Amino acid sequence: MSKVAVIGAGSWGSALALVLADNNHDVTIWARREDQINEINLKHTNEKYLPNIELPHSIKGTTDLKEAVSGVSNILIVVPTKAIRETINNLKGIMDTKATIIHASKGIEPGTHKRISEMIEEEFAGSELLGDVVVLSGPSHAEEVSLRQPTTVTSSSNNIEAAEKVQDLFINQHFRVYTNPDLIGVELGGAIKNIIALACGLTNGLGLGDNTKAAIMTRGLAEMARLGVKLGAEPLTFSGLSGLGDLIVTCTSVHSRNWRAGHMLGQGLTLDEVLEKMGMVVEGVRTTKATYELALELGIEMPITTALYKVLFEETTPQEAAEELMGRLKKHEVEELTNYSLKESDY
């Protein structure tokens, strides 16, 4: 049994706290709102983020970050990507022991184009408090994990032994954890599938059917792998749980916030209206911006990401974006991933 601090009490933080508590770990969950922590401690529920689920009574909630991490050598961070740097900065000031930082968030930062493990390392730079950084990623809707439905994910780190320790922390008969040493590929797959899920939801909202969905998913996987390989990922990672697996679960499920947000956009709502209605994080929006910028910088062709960027952040309508995608130059389906460069005409 280990002590684990879970930082972030949204849907995913609560569901992972449940998995850890099921494994008899000593779990403290931190949230910034007193009312939410009172609900977790007194009613053992988190209705806003995980409706109709009774959390294990052993989970302790606190709004005191110092109390959450004091003497804890495994800290799980599950806040939206935009809150990662702020969270690490707050942690750095109050941690009293070196800890493995596990994160389960999915995104890329606009502007810097950093993955989450890179942001964590950057924020801890020069500090003795950072042990290993491990990501937990894969096809795993919080709603189903909290019902203890069979789920598979991947634990990845530059230090495979750290990934294996995290595998041991989480694995149980409902929640099967694999390991993969390809940190870059695992983090990129989890982030970029959100872009593709937004695009799938959008085409569905436009009234388009399964052929279009299959096209977006398959060609989306191709552009995810193309960028990933350029950044040093292993191509095979993208056919695994954190790539294809997460793409399937996010593009085909009504649980997905990214899919639902895309669907509302396709039905004609503005981005602001969609985000207001969702009330939960839609990571794909910021990740589309980050990935679009990164693709331009590296000269990697990512037509679906580009089309979505134009719909989200420029004046392009979904219909215009769909027409533009279908009207592109003809090409071979299978490309040489390691020898790919963008031609000006491809955009």
Ligand SMILES: NC(=O)C1=CN([C@@H]2O[C@H](COP(=O)(O)OP(=O)(O)OC[C@H]3O[C@@H](n4cnc5c(N)ncnc54)[C@H](OP(=O)(O)O)[C@@H]3O)[C@@H](O)[C@H]2O)C=CC1
């Ligand atoms: N939901 C899922 O099934 C899965 C989610 N993920 C990933 O996990 C991450 C978190 O998602 P999820 O739990 O679903 O998100 P939710 O929208 O359900 O919850 C977000 C949580 O983060 C808190 N939060 C927001 N901003 C800050 C901040 N600046 N500082 C501290 N806490 C903050 C919110 O607190 P408050 O209520 O006070 O605003 C809330 O508790 C995302 O990257 C997502 O992609 C990964 C796999 C599955």
Ligand SMILES: O=C(CO)COP(=O)(O)O
């Ligand atoms: O990452 C997820 C499932 O693996 C959850 O996706 P959404 O954020 O779109 O709900």
